[in-house]
Amino acid sequence: MEHHVGDVNGLRMHWVTAGGGDPVVLLHGWPQTWYEWRHLIPVLARRYRVIAPDLRGWGETARPAGGYDxxxxxxxxxxxxxRLDAGRVHVVGHDWGTPVGYHLAATHRDRVLSFTALEASIPGAGGENLLDFSQAWNPLWFFPFLATPGLPEQLLSGQQERFFGWILAQMSRSTxxxxxxxxxxVYVRAYADDDAVRSTxxxxxxxxxxxxxxxxxxxxxxxxxxLAVAGxxxxxxNMLTFVRRLAPxxxxxxxxxxxxxxxxxRPDELAGLLTEFLAKAGR
Structure with missing residues (x-):
C-alpha cells in the first residue's frame, strides 16, 4: 500500500493506493479512517487498482471550516x-462513506461502474427515521448528540480516548x-484532538x-x-430497504x-462477495 498527500478540491487530502486494473474506490465511515479497509485492500489489489482516501475532516485529510454535507x-x-485520471470506477462505501458514495454515483453517472453500500442509515432514504427515541434505548443515540452545535466539542475535550474507545468497543461486540x-x-489517535471532534x-x-x-x-x-450488505x-x-429506495x-x-x-x-466474507459482484459488474 502506498500513501499519498496532495491538494484535492481545495484541501489537503490523504489517500492510499494499491494494485492495478479497474479502479475501486473505498470510502470509510465513522469513527474510522481509510484504515478500516486494511484487510480488504490486499485482496482487491490482486485484480483492481484500489483507492482509499481519508474523507474531508477525518484521518490525515485536512479539516476545513465547512463542507461536511x-x-x-x-x-x-x-x-x-x-487527479488520478481514474476513469470509470467501482465505488464501495461504509457508514458515512455510503451516502457519500451514493451521491457520487448518482451525480457522476458517466464515471461510476457499480456501487456497493455497506451498513449505513442513509439520510434521505429513510435512515433519519431510525432516530426514534420513544423507546428507552436507541443505539443511534450519538447522532443527535454529535449534531448538537458546540456541545460535544466541549464535553469530549480531553475525553476522546474514553469516548471513542467505548464507541468502538460497542460497535465491535458482535464479533x-x-x-x-x-x-x-489507531482510530482514537485519529480523533484525539478537539478540532477532529469538530469536523466529526x-x-x-x-x-x-x-x-x-x-x-x-x-x-x-x-x-x-x-449491492447492499448489512449486519x-x-x-x-432496514439497510436493504434504504438502498432499494435509491436503486430498486x-x-x-x-x-x-x-x-x-x-x-x-467479516473481511473474508465481504472480500468474496465483492470479488464476485465486481467481476459481474465489470462485464
Missing amino acids: VATVAADVAALLD PGCLSAEDIA CAYYANTWLSAAQIREAAEEPLDIPV ERSLGQ GADGVVLPGCGHLVPEE
Missing part, C-alpha cells in the same frame, strides 16, 4: 479521481476480537442538508449494478451474526 464530500472524491487494542488506538460532529450537524441532497439525487434511480445484528433488512434493482445480503463493522468483522 454529502454533496461536497462526494465532490472531493470526484476531484481525487480526476469479539475483530478490533485489537492496537486497531482501536459537522457530518452529523449536516444530516438534514445531506438528506435533502440525497432525495434530490434519487429522483432518478440508479441503474448501475448495486444482522445492526441495520439488517439492488442485490442485498444480510450477514448472520454480524454487527455494523462489516469490513472488520
